[in-house]
Amino acid sequence: MKSVEQHISDLLGLVAVPEPTELDLLRAHGTVLAEPVVSPVSLPGFDNSSMDGYAVHAADLADASAAHPVRLPVVADIPAGDASPTAIRPGLCARIMTGAPMPEGADAVVPVEWTDGGTVEVSVDRPARPGSFVRRRGEDVHEGATVLGAGVRVGAGEMGVLAAVGRRSVPVRPRPRVVVLSTGEELVEPGRPLGPGQIYESNSHMLAAAARDEGCEVYRHGFVGDDPAAVWDTLEGLLVRADVVVTTGGVSMGAYDVVKEVLSTKGTVEFTQVAMQPGKPQGFGTIGPDATPILTLPGNPVSAFVSFHLFVRPVLRRLRGLPPTPLPSVRARLATEVDSPEGRRSYLRAVLSEPTAQDPVPTVAPAVRQGSHQLSALADANALLVVPEEAVALAAGDLAEVLVLPRY
Known part of the structure; x- marks a missing residue:
């Protein structure tokens, strides 16, 4: 048996960071920037008011108080978007709205709440x-400043920055296209009646959701039975829409482990x-004329779940242009x-508790049901407890490594 680290390294050797593509802003949401973004403008682009009120010379109000208010003639109204030049001499003021450009000569704004609203x-x-x-002009961003670096994921905040500096499109790493396929004659689509010996197919739903959580475009084919010809025909038909194929089931030592039977003589698998x-x-390996990477995971649901987070996730991160880092530990x-x-290194589903003021070291409690077929603990688990290869047991109170599962 090979190590977890070696298998991760082998899988990463299948893929490379894709070339950038230019996408309109909204289509770029969730992708990763391929280049730094430099602002062609300053933000704000001009001095403007942060309040509805009055643009004034501050010196005119040095002696103002509730008992002795200062009265100033209002000589202009300046709404937001006003492009007409305005100047205010000492002893005068202009009514001004939030975002409106400051008039020449004025050096402060008095909020309307400080006045009688005249x-x-x-x-x-x-x-x-x-x-x-x-x-002040440029107090947020100076013209020529780098506002977002390469490798930054474009979320809502980043989208706002890109639009604010005038970018209509950006070069990004395209979302990886992931095809998910399960195998097994015993599988039935959820919602349909079960026959004797049948189970509802859950793995492809779980893996498709996990890949989508990682920012990928996902096509869930569902499942195919244990006929080798049907499996290969299905895989060949799916390659046109895949940057990577993820299968689950049929990779062990059984007589009907069809994925292993079919792919052992195909490509580099x-x-x-x-x-x-x-x-x-x-x-793992590549198949088809374009050497499409394929990752074949076990069919037991928990095995597939753990395998995704240990092995598939780093591959997808590299394809997105992100560092293929492991789960945080x-x-x-x-x-x-x-x-x-x-x-063997064990990865046990577990619940990681937050540290407290009384105990800064967090506590981890393994789930009671740890069988590779037992899905029920997955929804509650927020971590994987790691028991190293050389250990056969860890005692209560021992410190252990814990991988924190992502939450979306």
Whole structure:
């Protein structure tokens, strides 16, 4: 059996970072920037008011108070978007709206709440400092500044920045197209009646959702039976829409492990055993005329889930233009004793608790049901408790490595 780290390395060798493509802003949402974004403008592009109020000379209000308000003639109205030049001499003021350009000569804004709201003459009941409620040109972004770096995922905040600096499109790494396929004669689509010996197909739904959570375009084909010709015909037909294919089931040592039977003689696919539990049987390689990467995962649901997060996730991250980093890891105190087979690294579904003021070390409690077919604990699990290969047990109170599962 090979190590987890070696298998990850082998899988990453199948893929490379894709070439950039230019996408309109909304289509770029969720993708990763391929190049830094430099602002061609300053933000704000001009001095403007941050409040509805009055543009003033601050010196005119030095002695203003509630008992002795200062009265100033209002000589202009300046709405947001006003492009006409306006100048304010000392002793005068202009009514101004939020976002409107500051008039020449004015150095502060008095909020309307500090006044009587006059339109011909206004009474101001407190002093203002120079610069009060004024947004200065370039105080957010200077022209020529890098506002977003290469490798940044375009989320809502990034989208706002891109639009604010005038970008209509950006060069990004395209979303990987992931095809998910399950195999097994016993499988039935959810919602249909079950026959004897049949089970509802859950793996492709789970893996498709996980790939979509990782920012990929996902096509869930569903499942195919155990006929080798049908499996290969299905795979060949799916390659046209795939940057990577993920299958589940049919990779172990059974008489009807059809994926292994079909792919052992196709492309560069090889099947191996990884020193881990769950998820020991794995396969990987390329198929088809374009050497499309294919990752074949075990059919047990928990094995497929763990295999996705350990093996498929780094591959998808590289295809997105992100570092193929593993899941984040923390050290936590075990709530109960756990067992593990010698020579294999165990990944146990677990609940990681937040540290407290009384105990800064988090606590981790393994799920009661750890069978590779037992799905029920997955929804509650937020972590994978790692038991190393050389250990057959960890005691309650021991510190252990814990991989934190992503939450979306």
